[in-house]
Amino acid sequence: MNKRFLLIFFSCFWAFMSAQDIPEHISYTRIYDFIDELANDGIVELNSVTKPYSRMLITEKLLKANAQKEKLNKRQLSELKFFMNEFALEQDKLPDAYVHLWKNNTSKAALIQPAINYCDSLFRARITPILGMHITSNFNGNIIKRWYGAEFQSMIGKHLSVYGSLRDISVEGALLADVHYLNDLPGYEYKESLAGGDFSDSRGGIKYAWNWGSLGLVKDNIVWGDNYHGSNILSGRAPSFPMVSLHLKPAKWFEMDYFHGWLVSNVVDSTRFYLDNMDVKHYRMANKFIAANMFTFTPVRNLNISVGNSIIYAEANVQAAYFIPIAFYKSLDHTLTKGITGLENQNSQVFLNISSRNIKHLHLFASVFADEIDFDRFLPGSAEKNPISYKLGAKLSNFPFDNLSVNGEFTRTNIINYKHSIPVLSWASNGYNLGHYLGDNSQEIYFSLNYKPVRGLDVALSYTDAKHGGEYNYNRANIRNIISQPSLGEITWSNQTVGFKAQYEVMNNAYAIVNIDYSDIKGYDLTSEPIVGEVRKDAQGYLDLFTPTFLQGKNTTLTIGFSFGF
Numbered sequence: 001m002n003k004r005f006l007l008i009f010f011s012c013f014w015a016f017m018s019a020q021d022i023p024e025h026i027s028y029t030r031i032y033d034f035i036d037e038l039a040n041d042g043i044v045e046l047n048s049v050t051k052p053y054s055r056m057l058i059t060e061k062l063l064k065a066n067a068q069k070e071k072l073n074k075r076q077l078s079e080l081k082f083f084m085n086e087f088a089l090e091q092d093k094l095p096d097a098y099v100h101l102w103k104n105n106t107s108k109a110a111l112i113q114p115a116i117n118y119c120d121s122l123f124r125a126r127i128t129p130i131l132g133m134h135i136t137s138n139f140n141g142n143i144i145k146r147w148y149g150a151e152f153q154s155m156i157g158k159h160l161s162v163y164g165s166l167r168d169i170s171v172e173g174a175l176l177a178d179v180h181y182l183n184d185l186p187g188y189e190y191k192e193s194l195a196g197g198d199f200s201d202s203r204g205g206i207k208y209a210w211n212w213g214s215l216g217l218v219k220d221n222i223v224w225g226d227n228y229h230g231s232n233i234l235s236g237r238a239p240s241f242p243m244v245s246l247h248l249k250p251a252k253w254f255e256m257d258y259f260h261g262w263l264v265s266n267v268v269d270s271t272r273f274y275l276d277n278m279d280v281k282h283y284r285m286a287n288k289f290i291a292a293n294m295f296t297f298t299p300v301r302n303l304n305i306s307v308g309n310s311i312i313y314a315e316a317n318v319q320a321a322y323f324i325p326i327a328f329y330k331s332l333d334h335t336l337t338k339g340i341t342g343l344e345n346q347n348s349q350v351f352l353n354i355s356s357r358n359i360k361h362l363h364l365f366a367s368v369f370a371d372e373i374d375f376d377r378f379l380p381g382s383a384e385k386n387p388i389s390y391k392l393g394a395k396l397s398n399f400p401f402d403n404l405s406v407n408g409e410f411t412r413t414n415i416i417n418y419k420h421s422i423p424v425l426s427w428a429s430n431g432y433n434l435g436h437y438l439g440d441n442s443q444e445i446y447f448s449l450n451y452k453p454v455r456g457l458d459v460a461l462s463y464t465d466a467k468h469g470g471e472y473n474y475n476r477a478n479i480r481n482i483i484s485q486p487s488l489g490e491i492t493w494s495n496q497t498v499g500f501k502a503q504y505e506v507m508n509n510a511y512a513i514v515n516i517d518y519s520d521i522k523g524y525d526l527t528s529e530p531i532v533g534e535v536r537k538d539a540q541g542y543l544d545l546f547t548p549t550f551l552q553g554k555n556t557t558l559t560i561g562f563s564f565g566f
Contacts (some may be wrong), residue, residue: 019056020056020159020207020209021054021216021247022155022207023055023205025165025203026052026221026223028509030458031086033458035058035061037076038065039061040396040397040398043064044065047255047296048355049226049294050222050223052222058083059090065080066080075455082508086509089124093119095508097112098112098113124154129149129564130150131147131564132148132561132565133146133147133561134559134560134563136557136559137557137558137559140549140555143171145170145172146172147168148167149166151164152165160207160208161207161209162205164202164203165201166200167200172196175192176550178548180546182438182546182547184229184235187237187432202219205217205220207245213246213248213249214247215244216244217244218243219243221239221240222236223235225351225391226391228395228407229409229448229462230411230444233353233435234292235434235436237433237437238433239430241262242261245257246258253299254297256294256325256326257294257296258326260289260290261289261292263290263428263429264430268285272284286314287316288313288425289315290313291322291327292308292310293309294351294353302357302358303357303358304354306352306354307352308351309348310329310349311349312427313346314424330345330348330350349371351368352368352370353366362396364393365392368391369388369389369413372387384484388413389411389436391410392410404449404450405450406447406449407446407448407450408447408448409444411436411443411444413436413440414487415440415482416479416483418435419473438468439468441470441471443466443488444464444465446464449462456504456506458502459501462498464499465494468492468542469486469489470485470534470535471537471545473533473534478531478533479533485531490526492546493523493542493545493547494521494522494524496519497517497519499517499518501515501516509564510563511561511562512561515558516558517555518555519551519555519557523537523540523543523546
């Protein structure tokens with residue numbers, strides 16, 4: 001059959017087929033890596049600025065690759081077959097499995113891979129267990145992390161989807177994720193104890209989708225900004241939060257993403273409290289909301305230029321104006337808050353992301369997060385610097401050798417970029433920065449070499465050189481002096497890590513992993529005079545602020561584990 005005809009057939013097939021939108025969580029990194037690899041090799045087109053992708057979008061990319069099998073190497077063909085089975089329900093069929101508990105024309109329950117699947121003309125669904133344990137060890141002790149739960153996904157009719165998951169996570173030993181720690185581990189609001197902590201993570205939502213868009217009410221993690229090692233726009237590290245989401249793609253050259261979210265401020269509102277039967281006041285957290293949009297233009301094939309903006313606001317209730325998906329929120333804010341004494345606005349931001357896959361096998365990308373822009377500050381004679389963050393990166397896949405990829409990224413963030421003089425308006429939720437994991441006044445150089453010798457096995461060698469400069473609070477009375485300090489300037493903290501990671505996906509969503517990290521994490525004493533607004537500590541004080549004791553100094557840290565689901 002003619003290859004051009006196959007491509008046209010699959011394009012038409014997906015244009016008229018059901019259009020459900022179930023997000024594939026960002027923790028399933030192997031499917032994201034595979035779709036990215038297909039795009040870098042020129043087999044599919046991909047707008048990778050916003051994640052998660054819908055499972056239907058992933059299925060579309062897999063089917064397009066399946067129509068071009070002659071372009072895939074042996075390992076990619078095996079991966080394709082493997083992932084096509086994972087996304088079988090999106091193709092209106094039951095997945096293959098082994099060791100069945102039962103199976104018939106419409107349903108199937110299996111122990112390998114563990115899942116219950118159902119598929120008929122109206123309703124498609126699956127339930128999968130979640131189970132895992134990681135053991136992390138170095139000379140400072142051991143950490144045992146366990147989790148269990150279940151995930152449910154369903155597609156009803158041609159347009160409606162409902163999904164949800166629940167994970168109960170417990171940690172024995174040191175907690176490595178904290179709002180102050182400079183690492184890229186997922187953030188959780190643990191119930192801490194002397195032995196560690198535990199956390200319950202519930203995600204899910206309901207979405208209505210059509211051929212060129214979707215609208216949903218969801219609670220999930222999102223990533224905005226091209227990256228392979230931490231986005232500087234929305235990194236997805238903060239705990240998931242509820243949001244109304246809208247996705248539109250009315251033309252091949254234009255795409256829009258928007259959401260309005262309910263964040264967790266971790267700031268007490270002294271005017272809101274409950275009284276118990278002893279007349280004791282129990283104060284509530286202040287409201288905190290976010291609205292954001294991202295518009296992607298594709299002037300030529302494989303070149304995506306994305307621009308967007310957002311606002312963090314903390315009114316008593318939601319503001320209707322911020323539900324306008326195409327608005328420039330700073331302008332709206334100036335109208336809505338004009339006349340307020342002192343501070344007249346909320347906290348707004350703008351984004352820029354450029355992604356090019358115009359050279360086969362090569363992905364070039366850059367992203368900018370700007371909290372505030374004054375063009376005079378770009379002049380060479382200006383001591384003041386704009387609070388912006390930028391990332392430059394490149395990834396080369398399957399060239400010059402098959403199954404080998406090389407990635408490099410540079411991230412730089414200026415002083416006060418993610419902060420605000422009013423704590424409730426900071427770029428954070430549950431206290432976790434929504435942007436790059438290093439926060440403001442920081443720099444990261446990251447390289448990785450990735451090899452995939454056979455289906456399911458990923459081996460990676462990486463190097464991270466991360467630095468954090470002076471730590472400043474947003475002191476509005478002295479802000480001009482604060483942003484006039486040298487960006488990065490004297491180093492207060494550094495992390496040099498060489499990492500080895502091997503993971504094998506035994507069956508869909510079932511992993512065995514081995515990670516070995518050699519790290520040298522240090523704090524530094526400063527010699528300069530402190531200024532108003534600076535958080536001044538000694539070397540050990542900075543180290544304690546930014547790094548758990550378990551990882552301080554020179555360490556060789558081993559992590560082994562397994563998991564079903566994520």
